[in-house]
Amino acid sequence: MSSSERRFRALAAGLSLAGASAVAAFGLTQASAQLAAPVALAGVGGAVTLAAALAGKRKRPLAMGLVLVGTAVVVGTLHETASTRAGVLAIAGAVLFCSAELADLSLAYGRQVEYRRGVRRFNPAGILGVAVASGAASYGAASTRGLVAGGGPAALAGGTVAAVLVVILARTLLRGRVT
Amino acid sequence: MSEPAATPKVVTYAALTGIGLLAAVVFGDGAIVALAAPFGFALVLGLLAPVDPLPEIHLALDALRLVEGGRATIALELSATSRVSRCDIALALPAALAAEVPTAWSLRLDPGSPVVIEVPITAASYGRFVVGPARAHVSGLFGMLSRAGEGGTLELEVRPKAEALRTLVRARDVRATAGDRLARRPGDGIEFAEVRPYAAGTPGRLNWRMTARRGEPYVNLRHPERSTDLILLVDTFSASALPRQVRAASGLAAAYLSRHDRVGLVAFGGVLHWVEPAMGRAQLERVVAALTTTEWHHSYAWKSAETIPSRALPRTGLVIAISPLEDPRLLNALATIRARGVDLAVIEPTGPRRAASSAATRSVAGRIIDLERAEMRLGFGRRGVPIVAWQDGDSLEAPLAALAVWRRQARGRGAR
Numbered sequence: 001m002s003s004s005e006r007r008f009r010a011l012a013a014g015l016s017l018a019g020a021s022a023v024a025a026f027g028l029t030q031a032s033a034q035l036a037a038p039v040a041l042a043g044v045g046g047a048v049t050l051a052a053a054l055a056g057k058r059k060r061p062l063a064m065g066l067v068l069v070g071t072a073v074v075v076g077t078l079h080e081t082a083s084t085r086a087g088v089l090a091i092a093g094a095v096l097f098c099s100a101e102l103a104d105l106s107l108a109y110g111r112q113v114e115y116r117r118g119v120r121r122f123n124p125a126g127i128l129g130v131a132v133a134s135g136a137a138s139y140g141a142a143s144t145r146g147l148v149a150g151g152g153p154a155a156l157a158g159g160t161v162a163a164v165l166v167v168i169l170a171r172t173l174l175r176g177r178v179t
Numbered sequence: 180m181s182e183p184a185a186t187p188k189v190v191t192y193a194a195l196t197g198i199g200l201l202a203a204v205v206f207g208d209g210a211i212v213a214l215a216a217p218f219g220f221a222l223v224l225g226l227l228a229p230v231d232p233l234p235e236i237h238l239a240l241d242a243l244r245l246v247e248g249g250r251a252t253i254a255l256e257l258s259a260t261s262r263v264s265r266c267d268i269a270l271a272l273p274a275a276l277a278a279e280v281p282t283a284w285s286l287r288l289d290p291g292s293p294v295v296i297e298v299p300i301t302a303a304s305y306g307r308f309v310v311g312p313a314r315a316h317v318s319g320l321f322g323m324l325s326r327a328g329e330g331g332t333l334e335l336e337v338r339p340k341a342e343a344l345r346t347l348v349r350a351r352d353v354r355a356t357a358g359d360r361l362a363r364r365p366g367d368g369i370e371f372a373e374v375r376p377y378a379a380g381t382p383g384r385l386n387w388r389m390t391a392r393r394g395e396p397y398v399n400l401r402h403p404e405r406s407t408d409l410i411l412l413v414d415t416f417s418a419s420a421l422p423r424q425v426r427a428a429s430g431l432a433a434a435y436l437s438r439h440d441r442v443g444l445v446a447f448g449g450v451l452h453w454v455e456p457a458m459g460r461a462q463l464e465r466v467v468a469a470l471t472t473t474e475w476h477h478s479y480a481w482k483s484a485e486t487i488p489s490r491a492l493p494r495t496g497l498v499i500a501i502s503p504l505e506d507p508r509l510l511n512a513l514a515t516i517r518a519r520g521v522d523l524a525v526i527e528p529t530g531p532r533r534a535a536s537s538a539a540t541r542s543v544a545g546r547i548i549d550l551e552r553a554e555m556r557l558g559f560g561r562r563g564v565p566i567v568a569w570q571d572g573d574s575l576e577a578p579l580a581a582l583a584v585w586r587r588q589a590r591g592r593g594a595r
Contacts, residue, residue: 063191067198070214074202082210090213097217100195104188104322116286116294119265126321134220138213 005113009106013054016102021047023092023099024069027076030088035075043072054103062103066096090138094131101127183230183324192222192323225323231263234288236313238331245302247340247426253300255313255331257286258293267316268296275304275337305339305425305471338471339422341430346579347438348586350407350497351522368403375400408443408456408496409435411466412516415448416506418475420528424501425470427526427575431499432466444469445491447509449476453491482508484515492516500525504566510555517562524586525559525566526578563589 024043031039046068053061073092077085105122199215202208237256245251255270270282279299286294311332318325367382374386377396389397411428415421432442436458443456444466454462454469484492492498498521502509517523556566565585567578 059187059191063195066195070199074208074211074214086210086213089210090216093214093217096214097221100218101221101321112281113267113283113285114281116284118287119285130221130224130321131217134217135213137220138216141209141213 012102012106016099016106017047017051017054019095019099019102020050020065020069023095024072026088026092027069027073029076030073030080031076032079035078039072039076042068042075046070046072050099050103054106057107059104059107062100062107066100070096086138086141090135093138094135097131097134098127181233181326181328183319183326185226186318186322186325188321189222189226189323192218192225196222221321222323225319225321228320228324230319230324230326231266231317232259232261233315233317233326233328234259234263234266236268236315236328236330238311238313238333240310240333240335243333243335245335245337247302247305247337249337250299250301251335253298253310253333255296255298256293257288257296257315259288259290261290263288263317265318267318268313269316270298270313271311272300273306273308273310275302275306276300276308276310276335277303302335302337304422305337307472308335308337309333310335336468336471338467339426339429341426341433341467342575344430344434344575344579346576346583347431347434348497348499348524348579348582350409352407352495368401370402370404372400372402374398406440406458407435408441408493410443410445410456410492410496410498412445412447412498412500412502412513413470413473414500414502414504414506414509415446415450415473415475416509417503420503421473421475423528423569423571425473427501427528427569429467429470430575432470433463436460436463436466441496442466443491443493445487446470446473447482447487447512449478449480450474451482451486453488455491456493456496482512484512484519487512492521494519494521496522498523501528502526503528504552504555513559513564514562517559517564523564524582525564526575526582527566527568528571529568530571565589 024047028036028039028043046065048065049061049068050065053059053065070092073089077088080088101122196215196219199211199218203211234257237258239254239256240251241254242249242251253270255268257266257268259266264287266286266288268284268286270278272278272282277300279301282298284296288294309332312329313331314327314329316325316327374389374397375381375383377385377398381398381400383398383400386397386399409431411431413421413424413428428444432444435442439458441456441458442462444454446452446469452469452473454465457465498516500509500513500523502513502525504510504525504527513523513525559566565582567581567585569575569578
């Protein structure tokens with residue numbers, strides 16, 4: 001593996017770990033005093049598992065690390081209002097998805113490969129597109145739920161815009177066939 | 180064209196999505212779905228998006244036969260009928276063929292414009308190798324689906340690098356056919372031997388001057404040029420010394436065949452194979468081809484000289500055994516061959532020359548092994564079988580010269 005490959009791999013792994021750790025830390029800061037200990041345990045455990053998977057080049061523990069970090073943020077935001085919590089979890093989900101993709105990308109670089117001209121190593125637009133689309137869908141769903149619960153025209157408008165955004169992004173991704 | 184197959188990532192993302200949905204249902208908290216939603220989105224998009232087709236792969240080599248250390252170029256041609264945005268190609272190469280460039284590529288292919296990748300390789304060791312296959316892998320969106328295929332294999336024969344030899348060991352007996360060796364018995368030939376008084380049946384021409392001077396007939400005797408048989412006995416019981424043995428045998432075969440001798444080969448080890456003695460360029464091809472495929476095979480089965488066919492080991496001619504003399508089966512076979520009266524000489528490949536360690540620093544076991552081996556060498560020497568060491572890194576000329584000296588001295592002592 002060349003030095004540029006090694007740098008690329010380290011950068012992807014570092015970004016992945018930083019994203020997951022940020023989500024875990026956010027969950028811990030939002031946690032109430034009674035739940036701080038289990039949230040900290042889940043968050044730190046998740047980050048450590050993720051780091052171990054990246055260092056050991058093993059894909060299986062990645063999912064376990066993501067589940068633990070997700071648990072930390074879910075438990076940590078229990079006392080928030082429903083709408084705030086939906087938004088926070090949507091953002092956390094998007095960040096964790098980006099972390100998972102970066103970790104997968106990092107683990108894919110294990111040997112000496114020559115990249116010919118015209119080949120895209122990875123597609124950040126695709127990853128971010130799905131993350132944003134997912135967040136928008138979540139927001140749309142939450143707004144629609146608010147409408148059903150008597151949330152008014154604002155909820156309807158928000159939900160519609162979010163749904164349209166999701167459709168456009170999904171269509172763009174499918175047409176572009178990005179890898 | 181292979182159908183797209185789901186990758187392990189599908190299972191992982193499905194599991195993450197499922198865990199999120201299950202948690203939402205179990206805890207009655209719909210917000211948890213938002214956490215797992217991106218993984219579900221990616222999964223659905225990845226499964227719906229089409230996967231590019233695999234390219235056609237064609238492999239070619241500019242040489243199908245090399246000598247150790249030789250270089251060749253593998254040409255890998257990839258062509259696609261439709262656009263492939265990213266294709267990962269990996270070429271499988273045996274460890275003995277060292278590539279000077281990476282053997283894995285990630286590239287984009289457009290229809291109608293094939294891509295040719297050239298891979299220069301160097302043959303580090305002899306043998307018969309399979310180059311390829313080239314494995315192609317095309318992933319779909321987010322790596323959820325992929326197509327994998329392989330294509331193109333080639334065979335490459337790398338022959339052992341033989342040393343050009345000038346010093347050769349003379350066989351005790353010669354054959355009746357013409358060759359480059361001077362027979363010891365006088366006869367019809369070119370090389371002058373001696374002048375003798377004529378006796379009935381003495382070959383040669385009358386020496387008129389000597390006859391006139393002495394008053395009785397004298398004849399000029401000449402050495403006839405005859406060919407000999409050489410049998411190369413390669414010990415394949417030992418894996419570590421085998422490459423050196425094969426190279427030495429290859430060099431000896433080439434040198435003797437160039438002098439119009441008959442050369443045969445016996446590879447004696449876990450698997451026995453042989454080439455019957457013959458002469459000419461075709462025989463050199465046969466011997467070198469057999470040496471190229473000579474391998475070490477582990478075996479506990481007892482092997483003796485009786486397993487070697489008599490036509491592969493004629494009683495006349497010279498047998499040069501190349502062996503580290505470690506396996507008792509080979510030692511027994513050598514003793515049996517010598518007991519049949521066969522002219523036998525042994526070249527023993529040894530490690531690199533080292534400074535002699537003092538008796539105090541050597542273990543008792545090491546000294547006992549040395550004594551046993553010295554005793555074994557002396558035993559063979561008493562039977563008229565010279566054993567000469569061939570140090571790693573030295574030319575084969577050195578042990579051949581030592582063999583020639585030993586045999587000359589033995590002839591002086593009257594040994595047969």
